[in-house]
Amino acid sequence: MEGLFTAENTVLGIGNTILSDEGFGVHVVEYLQKNYKFPENVQLVDGGTLGVELTHFVTGTQRLLIIDSIDGGTKPGTTFHLRGDEIKAHFAQKISAHEIGIQDVLTMLELSGKKIPCIELIGAQPYSLEAGVNLTQEMSQMVEPFAEKAVEILKGWGLEVKQ
Numbered sequence: 001m002e003g004l005f006t007a008e009n010t011v012l013g014i015g016n017t018i019l020s021d022e023g024f025g026v027h028v029v030e031y032l033q034k035n036y037k038f039p040e041n042v043q044l045v046d047g048g049t050l051g052v053e054l055t056h057f058v059t060g061t062q063r064l065l066i067i068d069s070i071d072g073g074t075k076p077g078t079t080f081h082l083r084g085d086e087i088k089a090h091f092a093q094k095i096s097a098h099e100i101g102i103q104d105v106l107t108m109l110e111l112s113g114k115k116i117p118c119i120e121l122i123g124a125q126p127y128s129l130e131a132g133v134n135l136t137q138e139m140s141q142m143v144e145p146f147a148e149k150a151v152e153i154l155k156g157w158g159l160e161v162k163q
Helices: 020-035 052-058 085-092 097-111 137-156
Strands: 009-014 042-048 063-069 079-083 118-124
Touching (some): 009 020, 020 042, 020 063, 020 118, 042 052
Parallel strands (some): 009 063
Antiparallel strands (some): 079 118
């Protein structure tokens, strides 16, 4: 089954927006939606905390960029850019619901012969995971640079993104 809403290229923001910096990926995707124009073969998805339901949005995509807050056990604000097998290794060690969901989706696609050929993940170590619908000030200041990094990655894939 092909994805219900799938484009050739997908930018997926994930995270829980009621746990402050945990919602970072969603905030970056919202910023991209408001400030950039994308070709028709690019979809931006607010994946929130969806789990295996994300399969409908990514099945058939050829290139997937995931944006997330990443607990890499480092100091807050540390940035990460993972590719391919590094992503699988990262999600294998996580316990939050959306991260388990992403791991399950990628594994299901691989086992069904529909593995996404190109996957990248960008993210940052959160400052706070306390209850709250707003990012911390420090994480808020990272939204625009991460949106620019996402655009840079998409342009590296040969896509034309306009501001």
